Amino acid sequence: MIDEGYIKFRSAWTRTAPLSHPEIAELLKWRRPLYAAELIGHYPDLGIGYGNLSIRAGEAGQFIISATQTGHLPAPGVEHFALVTGYDMAANTVQSEGAAEASSESMTHAALYALNGRIGAVVHVHNDALWHKLKGKIATTGADVAYGTPEMAAEFKRLYDTTEFADSGIAVMAGHDSGLIATGTSLADATQKMLALHAQHQEISG
DSSP states (O other): OOOHHHHHHOEEEEOOOOOTHHHHHHHHHHHHHHHHTTEEETTTTTTTTEEEEEEEEEEEEEEEETTTOTOOOSOOOOGEEEEEEEETTTTTEEEEEEESSBBHHHHHHHHHHHHOTTOOOOEEOOOHHHHHTTTSSSEEEOOOTTTSSSHHHHEEEEHHSSHHHHHHOEEETTTTEEEEEEESSSSSHHHHHHHHHHHHHHHHHH
């Protein structure tokens, strides 16, 4: 069962004019190949989008992330991104601002940035074949842990401390059908990790 698109934290969103941060150009640039590879996209039968990406921006602890339910857009604009200005994992709250509300994965992205200041970007994608192939073979979150929750935040901390995730920057979300995560020092780094993993699988499958 696909569990996607639903915000599971308390969202304190302030509607503003579209963001003007220069980092959005990077987000738009690196989203294109992910969308082309169908790692970001839309489940037409369910009417929901999947996949998102983010980059550190603004003040310390803040980041820009794709807005909720934008996976279906082939060419989003600046109005389709939100700045996460604060979060409280214990209270399960996320504050954001922008012309659209931040992704339902914002809490997970926040947890990943909190792991290490060198993590500069996060990419979350969906690919059923990769998910089945890698689940349990590389760093994998618990199957009973849902996306976008404080429990997922704690789970990524566990992976970072006890598995190869701190070095590889790649993890499988066992409790989030088809979901995979890549982190990197930059958006180019995180995206290229995921695209390389996808290309490698395509070659083997082909």
